[in-house]
């Protein structure tokens with residue numbers, strides 16, 4: 379059996395559709411269940427539905443052979459695995475955002491930056507030689523500047539509707555090309571190559 383770790387949330391539907399196009403029976407992913415280990419009806423595939431940040435952990439450990447997860451998460455987690463394919467789904471960017479009136483915010487000393495991408499933000503500002511205070515959060519990041527918890531945010535922007543609904547704008551697009559990637563466990567790629575390589579080939583063909 380081939381085991382997939384799949385990110386719950388914004389990537390879930392597109393990931394399932396993509397796998398379906400490669401001949402993977404993903405009907406079980408549409409079932410209303412609280413079970414976390416799901417198997418395809420033909421018994422060929424197992425799926426673990428996990429939080430995006432946990433996908434690289436399952437794949438690095440070899441519990442899952444393959445994973446589908448955003449490049450934003452890979453940058454943040456920095457795990458030991460193969461990033462095999464750009465799947466060209468879940469396109470978004472990673473931006474610094476805040477209130478339009480505070481475009482000068484970026485130059486203020488010790489900017490307070492709210493983010494769920496703590497490692498990436500630390501690296502970014504360290505590389506720039508800028509001292510900032512990182513405010514680590516787990517979600518609803520846009521709330522931080524709105525409530526005064528931070529000056530700006532460092533977060534993913536997809537449609538831009540969350541920013542807009544909260545009166546915020548992109549101040550700087552830091553990583554403009556974030557997409558979902560196929561990640562593979564390094565050992566499994568060797569030990570299960572007969573099963574994995576044809577599937578990876580099919581995915582490569584489908585994404586073009």
Ligand code: PRP
Pocket residue numbers: 387388516517518519520533534535536537538539540541
């Ligand atoms: C992400 C991100 C933004 C939003 C951006 O959050 O952190 O809040 O999506 O998307 P948009 O540009 O299409 O509005 P997500 O929905 O994953 O949930 P979270 O707030 O729980 O992190």
